[in-house]
């Protein structure tokens with residue numbers, strides 16, 4: 658617990674100072690993330706359960722200092738991973754949570770979303786203990802699903 662607490666403090670401090678502190682956690686070669694139960698072009702009904710897959714690495718809660726682990730993030734109805742809503746480079750500065758970027762820092766491997774009818778885009782990004790994408794990044798392509806009434 659103490660380590661998680663300290664990591665949370667360090668993360669908060671990094672946001673305040675705006676300093677680059679990561680972007681250098683190496684991913685395991687060959688590791689990849691994927692949607693277990695959804696594919697590009699799928700039509701679904703709401704609520705939508707989304708199951709997160711990761712191969713070659715393990716899932717651990719945010720702040721856990723254990724090599725080869727990270728946690729899932731879902732980018733919903735926004736541009737692909739790159740620049741955050743604050744204009745910062747997400748590959749360097751990390752993932753800032755919002756309605757459109759959801760952290761699963763408890764180590765969750767699925768979620769259920771209430772989505773309005775229409776098309777929605779989803780992208781999964783696996784992040785390190787400090788919510789920064791790995792190097793090289795582990796992320797899915799952006800998929801588009803249609804929610805039917």
Ligand SMILES: [Cu+2]
Pocket residue numbers: 719728729730752760761762784787788
């Ligand atoms: Cu995170």
